[in-house]
Amino acid sequence: DTEVTQTPKHLVMGMTNKKSLKCEQHMGHRAMYWYKQKAKKPPELMFVYSYEKLSINESVPSRFSPECPNSSLLNLHLHALQPEDSALYLCASSTSGTLLRTDTQYFGPGTRLTVL
Amino acid sequence: SQQGEEDPQALSIQEGENATMNCSYKTSINNLQWYRQNSGRGLVHLILIRSNEREKHSGRLRVTLDTSKKSSSLLITASRAADTASYFCAAPNFGNEKLTFGTGTRLTIIP
Numbered sequence: 001d002t003e004v005t006q007t008p009k010h011l012v013m014g015m016t017n018k019k020s021l022k023c024e025q026h027m028g029h030r031a032m033y034w035y036k037q038k039a040k041k042p043p044e045l046m047f048v049y050s051y052e053k054l055s056i057n058e059s060v061p062s063r064f065s066p067e068c069p070n071s072s073l074l075n076l077h078l079h080a081l082q083p084e085d086s087a088l089y090l091c092a093s094s095t096s097g098t099l100l101r102t103d104t105q106y107f108g109p110g111t112r113l114t115v116l
Numbered sequence: 117s118q119q120g121e122e123d124p125q126a127l128s129i130q131e132g133e134n135a136t137m138n139c140s141y142k143t144s145i146n147n148l149q150w151y152r153q154n155s156g157r158g159l160v161h162l163i164l165i166r167s168n169e170r171e172k173h174s175g176r177l178r179v180t181l182d183t184s185k186k187s188s189s190l191l192i193t194a195s196r197a198a199d200t201a202s203y204f205c206a207a208p209n210f211g212n213e214k215l216t217f218g219t220g221t222r223l224t225i226i227p
Contacts, residue, residue: 004158042204042217043159056214090158104149105215107158 004108006091012114015081021111023074023091032074033105034066035090043090049074081115088112120188120205120218128224135192137221139205140185146208148181148188149215153202162190162203192223200225 004025013019023032031050035043048056049068057066063085065077074091088110094103120139129135141148147166151159165172165181165188172179178191192199205218 006158040220040222042220045214045216048214088156092159104161104164105159107151107160109158110156112156 004091004093004106006089006108006111008111009109010112010114012116013078013081014116015083017081018077018079020078021076021089021091021113023076023108024072025093025106026072027093027106028071029093029095029106030071031094031096031103032068033092033094034074034076035092037088037090037110047076078113081113083115086113086115120207120216122203122205122218122221124221125219126222126224128226129195130226131195131197133195135195135199135223135225137190137203137223139188139190139218141188141205141207141218142186145183148179149206150177150179150188150190151204151206151217153204153220155201159204195223195225197225197227199223 007022011019033048034046036046037043045058046060047066052068052071063080067075090110091108092105094105096103120141122139127135145167147164149164150162152162153159163174163177163179165179167183176193181188188205202220202222204220206215208215
């Protein structure tokens with residue numbers, strides 16, 4: 001199984017809502033990532049989990065809260081978002097989380113988030 | 117930041133022609149990767165070239181790397197309509213797990 005799955009595919013939420021994005025992989029990868037991508041722009045890294053511990057937070061606002069319940073699952077909890085947070089949110093995983101070992105990343109299809 | 121700059125930003129060619137896109141980066145790398153993204157979807161890894169390699173092939177893809185010029189190119193030969201997508205180069209930062217993506221090239225293949 002070389003697939004990263006993400007749910008939901010689409011999400012519309014108001015600025016006062018609380019919602020969660022989910023990501024799952026069963027490749028035994030030990031690093032998982034959240035990216036945000038605006039239209040016609042490259043993905044921007046938000047968070048990295050390595051061996052289930054948060055290793056990188058790219059100064060993301062606290063209204064985004066990541067969680068890694070186990071090595072296969074990654075969540076992104078959303079609360080009090082702003083319209084400018086509307087974007088495609090991508091999850092990815094890689095073997096070891098050590099890019100010096102020339103890991104490649106496997107991406108999920110993304111969640112299209114719209115904040116009203 | 118090692119973010120790559122890619123050119124052209126957009127490229128339209130006829131089906132069957134070759135497509136070349138370029139990536140320049142700022143600091144030393146130990147590998148450079150190319151990814152494809154179909155509209156509104158996730159990225160798919162295409163090919164990885166190590167810093168000690170100059171050229172690599174995978175099917176219709178040919179990647180070159182010139183570390184002295186800090187540049188890489190991706191050539192897609194005999195293009196097909198299904199190659200229509202955005203293509204990103206990406207390189208890891210030394211010392212951590214961060215993969216930084218270039219600005220991307222939007223490729224359109226005209227049937």
